[in-house]
Amino acid sequence: MGAVKKTPMHSSNSVRASISFPPNIYEALETLAKLKKVSLAWVVREASEKYIAEQKPAVDKQKKR
Secondary structure, eight states, rough: OOOOOOGGSTTOOOOOOOOOOOOOHHHHHHHHHHHSSHHHHHHHHHHHHHHHHHHHHHHHHHTTO
């Protein structure tokens, strides 16, 4: 397993969340985690970070209002 970079979401003051997924999404996430040899939580955090980065212009625009 490669090194996992530390990000604010991985800090010791992280917030725990319980999330429900449709079975097909959960299975795909589980498969990705196994292929990458990381935890399912890591896959979900990584996907969330990428999604937030993609949405940043919209978030920043909303904050200015």
